[in-house]
Amino acid sequence: MSKKEEKTNVMRVLDQKKIPYTPHTYPHGDGEAPDGVTVAQNLGIDPAQVFKTLVTKGASGGYYVFDIPVAATLDLKKAAKAVGEKSIAMLHSKELLPLTGYVHGGCSPIGMKKQFPTVFHHSALDQETIFVSAGKIGFQVELSPADLMKLVRGTAADVTAATE
Template sequence: MPLVKTNVMRILEQHKIPYTAHEYPYGKDAVDGETVARMLGQDPARVFKTLVARGKSGGYHVFAVPVDKELDLKKAAKAAGEKAVELIHVKELLPLTGYVRGGCSPVGMKKAFSTVFDASAAAQETIMVSAGKIGYQVECAPQALAALVRADFAPVTAD
């Protein structure tokens, strides 16, 4: 277990969701997800990044997609029940979610937003998401994670 216990880890424990914490070396700047996957010796298809988008309705939506894939905005809009969605600007992330770029987790945001995990997550035994702090990831069953944040599974990545 890492020396640091993040809010995400506390929430998982409160809900009795088993997880494995992973720690990776980091500097001041966030590293991209594929680098994180490599540093942790993980298949990038199992390591998910958390993206936040604003829908045409003005509502916010959270998408968890494999770090080696891009979010398809058309598919994301359809999954979120929106006409269109666009990713929020990085400066909006912290005030909106409570997380910084590179440490954004679908678990424990300031408010509960509609959340969609890419359909590929459902086929994995476990997936990794940010533990809410740069340098830390949590690995757990995608179904348990999705149930916790009331997420749907849908194909939202670009082909």
């Protein structure tokens, strides 16, 4: 199987659900994921179109997924409010793989072991297509934000820290 034909679990889920997407690959070191802005530069696209997937744990013990532009920072207060929690905290890297099936830098909102409430930064709705991890470092999928949000039953809110 050539590198070009390699399918990730995310791509298989999208194929199965008949959701159109475009796969993209980018160069990366061994096991080291570049930051999202570097990924956007490698793909030659605006970082506002590339979304990183962050997993959090609420004060109630529930888990939540947030997809935000790669150059942005998750505002934990806004995020907690968006999911009706008193507070939330970022999940530790070591907890990510057992919970989601994904590694840090290759986490995707699609195809996690369990579907968690997912919130996209509202700017996703302004894009014709967005890029999210294809579930493996070095792989991204580009698809319509509406298709993606429908698939993961996502909502949209302002969950990032103010820039400047």
